[in-house]
Amino acid sequence: QVQFVESGGGLVQPGGSLRLSCAASGFTFSWYAMRWYRQAPGKERELVATISRAAGGTNYADAVKGRFTISRDDSKNTVYLQMNSLKPEDTAVYYCNVWWGSSTADYWGQGTQVTVSS
Numbered sequence: 001q002v003q004f005v006e007s008g009g010g011l012v013q014p015g016g017s018l019r020l021s022c023a024a025s026g027f028t029f030s031w032y033a034m035r036w037y038r039q040a041p042g043k044e045r046e047l048v049a050t051i052s053r054a055a056g057g058t059n060y061a062d063a064v065k066g067r068f069t070i071s072r073d074d075s076k077n078t079v080y081l082q083m084n085s086l087k088p089e090d091t092a093v094y095y096c097n098v099w100w101g102s103s104t105a106d107y108w109g110q111g112t113q114v115t116v117s118s
Helices: none
Strands: 003-007 010-012 018-025 033-039 046-051 058-060 068-073 078-083 092-099 112-116
Touching: 003 092, 018 033, 018 092, 018 112, 033 068, 033 078, 046 068, 046 078, 058 068, 078 092
Parallel strands: 010 112
Antiparallel strands: 003 018, 018 078, 033 046, 033 092, 046 058, 068 078, 092 112
């Protein structure tokens, strides 16, 4: 079945950087777009970034544009999120998921906690 294992989160000071990884399994990874989402305490889960199949294109939420970069390695079934110039408002649990074209997978991984604080 579809599975996602996110890693790379942690505590970082404002202005710092982190690189998140998500190992996916249970489907043909290279065939599909992948997305990163985040959920802050008391808020709805929100879309952060999308990368199309074969890394053909990327899209970002306005809040992270210019600071975050999504990438993928199809040989490792892994999607990454490089986060620079982190702000306290980036604090959230970050999740990845596959984009089937009109929906995500029903399964969500455990996510990885990112905390930006001095």
